[in-house]
Amino acid sequence: MKKMIIHGGKRLSGELTIGGAKNSTVALIPAAILADTPVRFDTVPHILDVHNLKIILESMNVHSTFENDVLTIDPTHIEESELPSHAIKSLRASYYFMGALLGRFNRATVTFPGGDNIGPRPIDQHIKGFKALGANVVEKNDSVFISTGTEGLHGARIFLDVVSVGATINIILAAVKAHGTTTIENAAKEPEIIDVATFLNNMGAKIRGAGTDVIRIEGVDSLRARATHTIIPDRIETGTYLSLAAAIGDGILLKNVIPEHMESFTAKMLEMGVGLQINEDSIYVPRVSDLNPVRVKTMTYPGFATDLQQPITPLLLRANGNSVVIDTIYPQRTQHIAQLRKMGADIRVQDNLIVVGHSSHLQGAHVEAGEIRSGAALMIAGLIASGTTEISRADNILRGYDRVIDKLHTLGADVEIAADEIRV
């Protein structure tokens, strides 16, 4: 494990370019094994999740190369094999190998995924979808065994009881080569789902309605890549830097942004009084003086993303009054609270709400990144704080933030990654 060391209190300025979306990338890489040709992705983020997905691919004799933001994957010699449980456990999205292997081989054995510790994360809707497509699913000894008879998967109508990004994508991956038509109702609408559907459609898949709550998939026999797929910009990385820029910036320009994906977040910042300049594919954040407190309630897309409730918190600490945060997706996603309090933040849980009060001074401290987005919140708080902040378990940040140290240096931050002390 690594630690992030921040010497805070410096105003930051300049410009940076947002990377490809982590939550698209971690679905696109498993989706690549459905292809009968090599595939290429551009603007791939340099994150630990990609590194671990490459290890999983390699275990199946799927070679990949990653150079200059371009990831090339050759699944033409894929072999069924036992997937490395350490890599599978390192990220949540390894569950996409269930749908992708099922689509490719009509069977899959995958260890239960790992990922962020943000409260219960069942996968019952994924399993319900696989079963509806005709698969037999057995959960045993921390693994999920999925198989079909010789006839393979067939199309089905699936109504999701819970709106789930992962279940929606996993069912698409399984259904894309199934016999007949699959309909997913009450599907999730996140932009990353459209990105995955676009990639598959450009290879010959027939997926309609991605981005709405009804998705129709007509199964096809073969998928062949014809062009490089450019991954959409990461809206969570964008929101994190927007928060950082408003909290401690003297003028910061974020490039490679899709402003339509950011509306719930930018609307909240405008409500706070941040004079954002929103352009076609960039957003400029000027220096901010007074900030209004706001209420943040996380919802499925296009609502305010759960993955941004922690990154916006350091900005809420600067508002002139009490803000309130309610996470309806992951109510237990509160690891940042105790850590921010160590830095002198006025943040507490009250009647199931997170109340964030005005905190005029933050002091550097030893804190722990229990998960990716609490890590992002601590990183911003550390940049604001006087003195030195050491964030242990910083791998949780590196898991999903593209070249974060380089990007912070571009803005003038004093930050580095170091090996954490060995624990016995």
Ligand SMILES: CC(=O)N[C@H]1[C@@H](OP(=O)(O)OP(=O)(O)OC[C@H]2O[C@@H](n3ccc(=O)[nH]c3=O)[C@H](O)[C@@H]2O)O[C@H](CO)[C@@H](O)[C@@H]1O
């Ligand atoms: C790799 C990836 O894309 N991760 C994102 C994805 O996670 P992930 O796809 O795992 O999250 P889901 O959209 O599935 O979860 C949404 C809600 O549904 C519940 N649920 C989900 C599946 C299921 O079978 N049963 C069930 O009850 C979950 O507990 C949660 O309360 O969407 C989350 C919600 O936007 C984000 O925080 C994650 O960053």
Ligand SMILES: C=C(OP(=O)(O)O)C(=O)O
């Ligand atoms: C929860 C997240 O990631 P994952 O689903 O990969 O654990 C996140 O990106 O905030």
